[in-house]
Amino acid sequence: MIGKGPYIPAKQLNGIAEEMDWRLRVFDSLSYPTIIIKRDKTLLNANKKFYEIFALSPKDIIGRKCYDFFADENVPCHSNECPIHQVLKNKTGHYLTRHYNNRWEDRVFSPILDDHGEVAYIIESIRDVTRVKLLESELTSYKEFIGRVVESSASAIVAADRQGKIELMNRAAKDLFKVTNGDKDKIRYAKQLYHPGQAKEIMKMLRDESIGGKGKLPSTTVTLISADGEEIAAEMTAAIIYDDQGNEVATTAIYNDLREKLAVEQQLKEAQKQLAQSEKMASLGQLAAGVAHEINNPLTGILFNGSLILEKLEPDHPFRQDMEYIIEDADRCKDIVKSLLVYSRRTDSRKNIVQINELVEQSLKITRDPKTFGNIKVKKLLAGEMMLINVDTNKLNQVIINLVINAADAMEGKGVLTLKTYRDKGQKKVFLEVADTGPGISEANMTKIFDPFFTTKQVGKSTGLGLSIAYGIIEEHGGRISVKETGEGGTTFVIELPQYIPAESDI
Ligand SMILES: Nc1ncnc2c1ncn2[C@@H]1O[C@H](COP(=O)(O)OP(=O)(O)OP(=O)(O)O)[C@@H](O)[C@H]1O
Numbered sequence: 001m002i003g004k005g006p007y008i009p010a011k012q013l014n015g016i017a018e019e020m021d022w023r024l025r026v027f028d029s030l031s032y033p034t035i036i037i038k039r040d041k042t043l044l045n046a047n048k049k050f051y052e053i054f055a056l057s058p059k060d061i062i063g064r065k066c067y068d069f070f071a072d073e074n075v076p077c078h079s080n081e082c083p084i085h086q087v088l089k090n091k092t093g094h095y096l097t098r099h100y101n102n103r104w105e106d107r108v109f110s111p112i113l114d115d116h117g118e119v120a121y122i123i124e125s126i127r128d129v130t131r132v133k134l135l136e137s138e139l140t141s142y143k144e145f146i147g148r149v150v151e152s153s154a155s156a157i158v159a160a161d162r163q164g165k166i167e168l169m170n171r172a173a174k175d176l177f178k179v180t181n182g183d184k185d186k187i188r189y190a191k192q193l194y195h196p197g198q199a200k201e202i203m204k205m206l207r208d209e210s211i212g213g214k215g216k217l218p219s220t221t222v223t224l225i226s227a228d229g230e231e232i233a234a235e236m237t238a239a240i241i242y243d244d245q246g247n248e249v250a251t252t253a254i255y256n257d258l259r260e261k262l263a264v265e266q267q268l269k270e271a272q273k274q275l276a277q278s279e280k281m282a283s284l285g286q287l288a289a290g291v292a293h294e295i296n297n298p299l300t301g302i303l304f305n306g307s308l309i310l311e312k313l314e315p316d317h318p319f320r321q322d323m324e325y326i327i328e329d330a331d332r333c334k335d336i337v338k339s340l341l342v343y344s345r346r347t348d349s350r351k352n353i354v355q356i357n358e359l360v361e362q363s364l365k366i367t368r369d370p371k372t373f374g375n376i377k378v379k380k381l382l383a384g385e386m387m388l389i390n391v392d393t394n395k396l397n398q399v400i401i402n403l404v405i406n407a408a409d410a411m412e413g414k415g416v417l418t419l420k421t422y423r424d425k426g427q428k429k430v431f432l433e434v435a436d437t438g439p440g441i442s443e444a445n446m447t448k449i450f451d452p453f454f455t456t457k458q459v460g461k462s463t464g465l466g467l468s469i470a471y472g473i474i475e476e477h478g479g480r481i482s483v484k485e486t487g488e489g490g491t492t493f494v495i496e497l498p499q500y501i502p503a504e505s506d507i
């Protein structure tokens, strides 16, 4: 399209060029390649810069139609696309950007008006903006790249302006704060992401140079609030963004959800506690079994020989009463030994399949001694569904009775005793909760209550074996017993047992 040739100054050309005298010098001195076009789209002439830049000579352009020269077409371009048409129509300048052969040009079309205000010629200046355009496109792709990095980050990223208005929230942040496009307006300000007053505290720390340096907040644990009001434990780092003059323009914060990590840590702690408890119980169980076994024989001897002596004593013998006391106390020791053997699982089990609710009712019937219960109200929240367990009913009754008596003791004759049963279908587990409205268990005692012989009750009245026996029995049944909660409002013990599922049943 554009043919090459030696440069010939414009003034040496045809007559028309000469008519233009000094204007030609102005034209030639323009530093942008410029071309003059007639109304009929014929190229009249170009300036020195034009010939220089495109390495052309006047014969390459003069007299040619603009569409032939620029677009290599035989017919004019469509009027909508033709800038000359626009200039002729509006009598004002027109502007367009053209891209060809890896070159970007800004082309400015200006009308030269005659004495009657009509367009006589059109002057077209061409400015090479390739460098600017390349920088612009580099910047755009860089921005897009940064945008994609931010958007695809697994960490939640939020940026806010100086007024705290949220300007950016990446996908992870929208997920974390449960912001859907529908309720974007619910969270508009950064302060809505925290409890009242906390955003201010964070800004204070950010500006405090002694914490992480100027405008920086190192990793901090915070509680965030989602769009639906849920609290989220998260780890946060934040920064203030400054302009070149050092003015604050925005803040950014990166959050990582800690809930799962904390839950796992909690589970681990719980498991460690359980393990420590079972290890302690196992060694205490061994000790108890050993002691019980060793004491059992001499005790049998004391009882046997004591009874023999008693039989031989006359009814009014002065030692008779003392002998009776000896036998009574030895009997009590025998009971303790029996309990210790139960605790250390040295007794046989006879298992039956029973409904847990029936077992609860049965235990309550056995326990209900008006003297123990006084004004205690019994509330039963027994699940209506079938919940079978395969257990030694005598031993289980013993556990429930122990818990019920403990609860009654704690309430000292008044309060509410609640017995609740439920199940976890997925885990195939059955639960029984025994709750009281007593004074609760102190933190110091919490680690000891399952130990054999630990009691806070009157010596002689209680042996402190109730919970340790319960622990042994429940463990023997593959279950767990623990304190679900305790405090001023009372104590809740929970027993968890494997659910018995009959074959070919979907219960
Ligand atoms: N529901 C409860 N509320 C408050 N404290 C309790 C409760 N259950 C148990 N405890 C505490 O745990 C201790 C140990 O209980 P455990 O049943 O093992 O023994 P005990 O009741 O003291 O004696 P025993 O059961 O042998 O008669 C109790 O002495 C009491 O301090």
Ligand SMILES: [Mg+2]
Pocket (backbone or CB within 6 Å): 402, 405, 406, 465, 466, 467
């Ligand atoms: Mg007890």
